[in-house]
Amino acid sequence: MELGTKLRFTRKKKKMTLAELAEGIISVSYLSKIENNDNIPDKEVISLLFEKLDTPAPKNLDSSIMDDLDEWYKVLVDKESNQAATMFKELSGIISEHNLEEYISFEILKVKYYLMVNQSEEARELLEEIADYEDTLNVRNFFYYYRFKALYDYTVHDFQGALRHAKKAEAALPTLLVEEWDLADFRYFMGLINSRLRKTTNCLSYVMEALAYYNAVYGYNRAAECHVLLGISYERIHEYEKAEESYLLARQTGSSA
Structure with a gap:
């Protein structure tokens, strides 16, 4: 920054x-x-x-802490709740506003953590705080801010809001280098939102892209989730054979995990 x-x-x-x-x-x-x-x-x-401003002038970024934040985010995506909670406590003790890159990244990731541990009110309050300085966010933090804003909307069943904010996050992707595991998770989430809104064609497109990645890396649990969502979508468009096949693959893939 x-x-x-x-x-x-x-x-x-x-x-x-x-x-x-x-x-x-x-x-x-x-x-x-x-x-x-x-x-x-x-x-x-x-x-x-x-x-x-009663704040020390910025110093060079401590890359090791940013690496820790990246690791914590991967734990959050993998839904490893115990490890996520432990790392949250550790990071809370070492990150301060004096290093803005670390602080902003941590604040944004905290939204996802709060939603994971069912503290939606804390997530909402934090999103409101971040909104006050949204115009200072770099492209990467902008992407995650709107991605987690969409996740909050989804959690409170505001699916139109979730799609609107997820689309803002998606618009930032062409200028970012996002790892494949992270991109697959985002695509699956886009599939979920579109499924809730009965946008079945869009749902199928996003979920198939996510599934291709999970199949390639033998991510059985996530692949099973994709097959379930595909089955629901096929049922909605009366493709019953494909729906049955998807549900069968979900059971087979899930049992392989």
Whole structure:
């Protein structure tokens, strides 16, 4: 994250206006240029601005913690609840607002964690907090923010909202490098949303893409989930033979896990 973006994020987090932060240090117009990454101030100005925000000036990113966050996310996707809870406690103790890259990534991943442990109210409140600084998110965090926003909508049975927000996440994919296991999980989720909305053709398309990955890596449990969703979809369009075949494959695949 660029310096100006970090500054804007911190200011918004502290609920401070441009004028309030600039007062006594620099002009509002100059601060605006800094926040838009159009101008790089000297170190003294940087120090004064972050000091006024009662926040240390940003330092280099600790890649090991970002690796831990990536590992935690994989645990969340794999629905390993005990390990996820343990890692959540550990990460909560070492991540602070002083390192914004880590902090923002952690806050966004916490939404998925709260939903996994059935704390939907906490997830909703956190999503509202993140919305205050949505315009500071990089593309990757934007993708996960809207993905988990869609997951929250799905959890509370707002399926139209889930589709709308999932589509915003999907629009970011062409500019991202997303690992295949993560992409398959997202496609299955898109299939679920479309199934709920009776958009059967879309559901079949997404789920078949997810299934192709799970079959390739022998992900039996996830493949079984895909077959069940395919069976439901085929029933809806009166493709009863395909539906029966899908349900049979779901039982066979699930028993192989």
